[in-house]
Amino acid sequence: MEYLDSFEMEDRKKLDKIIAELKDKYPKINWQTKLHDNEEMKGNPTIFISLIVPSSQYEEAQQIYQELKDVGFDFESSIFDPLIEEIVDFRDERNWQQFHNPKDLAISLSLEASELLENFQWKTNKEAIDDNIDNITDEIADVVIYALLISNELEINLEQAIKEKIHKNRQKYPVNKSFGSSKKYTDL
Numbered sequence: 504m505e506y507l508d509s510f511e512m513e514d515r516k517k518l519d520k521i522i523a524e525l526k527d528k529y530p531k532i533n534w535q536t537k538l539h540d541n542e543e544m545k546g547n548p549t550i551f552i553s554l555i556v557p558s559s560q561y562e563e564a565q566q567i568y569q570e571l572k573d574v575g576f577d578f579e580s581s582i583f584d585p586l587i588e589e590i591v592d593f594r595d596e597r598n599w600q601q602f603h604n605p606k607d608l609a610i611s612l613s614l615e616a617s618e619l620l621e622n623f624q625w626k627t628n629k630e631a632i633d634d635n636i637d638n639i640t641d642e643i644a645d646v647v648i649y650a651l652l653i654s655n656e657l658e659i660n661l662e663q664a665i666k667e668k669i670h671k672n673r674q675k676y677p678v679n680k681s682f683g684s685s686k687k688y689t690d691l
């Protein structure tokens with residue numbers, strides 16, 4: 504067996520959640536834990552618990568674990584939580600959750616994106632910004648509010664989803680191929 508990471512006992516619950524997510528997403532890997540004293544630090548009474556995998560799966564597991572660690576695990580809190588709380592309070596004070604199913608929220612997001620576009624219609628960039636910056640600001644806010652509401656309804660951790668998408672985009676658009684190019688990844 505090989506060690507991937509070690510946690511202090513007080514972080515046991517966090518490790519349990521990490522393992523649940525790893526087992527759910529990558530069931531082929533034999534994710535396990537091992538309880539042990541920290542032998543390197545003699546006299547330290549802290550008990551550690553480690554995430555371990557069979558040696559034959561180590562390389563694959565290490566890559567998967569590092570990628571998930573970089574983007575954040577699903578259960579972890581998100582930088583958007585305080586904003587979502589404020590938006591949901593606004594919604595609940597008005598008893599609007601009954602209307603907020605994912606389909607209608609997605610329609611609303613698209614309508615708000617069109618309202619954003621409307622500010623640019625028949626204008627140059629400069630004209631649009633000079634004339635409509637306040638409206639543009641409002642409509643961007645509307646788009647993001649609906650994005651947060653949809654994520655909340657579908658229990659998507661938006662911070663993690665964005666990090667994962669950037670990770671995917673890095674694979675799709677390697678710097679050496681896409682630098683200074685507006686081509687789609689299929690044409691690179």
Ligand SMILES: [Mg+2]
Binds near residue numbers: 615618642645
């Ligand atoms: Mg609007």
